[in-house]
Amino acid sequence: MAGHSQFKNIMHRKGAQDARRAKQFAKVIREITVAVRSGLPDPTSNPRLRAAIIAAREVNMPKDTVERAIRKASGAAGGDDYVEMRYEGYGPAGVAVIVEALTDNRNRTASDVRAAFSKHGGSLGETNSVSFMFTRVGLIAYPLDRASEEDMLDAAIEAGADNVETTAERHEITCEPDAFFAVRDALDSRFGEPDSARLDWRPGTVVTLDEDKARSVLKLLDVLDENDDVQNVYANFDLPDDVAEKLSA
Structure with a gap:
């Protein structure tokens, strides 16, 4: 949809697909590392780590790669500090x-x-x-087949979200940054894991x-x-x- 690209992270990369994937994986692993070291290695009690794992699935990172990154970040050996x-x-x-x-x-x-x-x-x-010139928001996205527009809107409002925009591709739920993890978890319990869940900058x-x-x-x-x-x-x-x-x- 015209005018929508400015709301998304810029992922306009050139080159071989394998090189792009390796770079994407490296960035997600870095986020997993910071998430683990700022909390716990258990995603059920570490909201930032849960968000990082969702990001890993967005780029099709294998489960064993995610688990290896968590183990490495939680090890006593240290490693890079970001x-x-x-x-x-x-x-x-x-x-x-x-x-x-x-x-x-x-x-x-x-x-x-x-x-x-x-x-x-x-x-x-x-x-x-x-x-x-931007607004910081929590952004959670679900595929259209996960819920009707009305059901998603009702659930989002109940969870404390600010807005739901249903496009031709997906449902996009936005909320205040402080409410992000609570809204995401409430929607997760009702509709399952979202396709995407992150903090975002949206231009005014x-x-x-x-x-x-x-x-x-x-x-x-x-x-x-x-x-x-x-x-x-x-x-x-x-x-x-x-x-x-x-x-x-």
């Missing part, structure tokens, strides 16, 4: 960009992100320089791009997303249908 970082700036055409990272070297990651912005027509700003306003500007913006987002330390990239742009078709051709 800190969460957020970078904000403007890309080409004034598009606002938020970059979320998990890094074991802040200086390296900051330098890499700054270089990506500078090289591709953008500029890195200070923290909160663009996040005020969007920049509509023509083909040339879209290519420039997507190039920056590609470079950012290819960085091993970068977990998620959000941007407040919209692609008209004809531009999206040309870029996907």
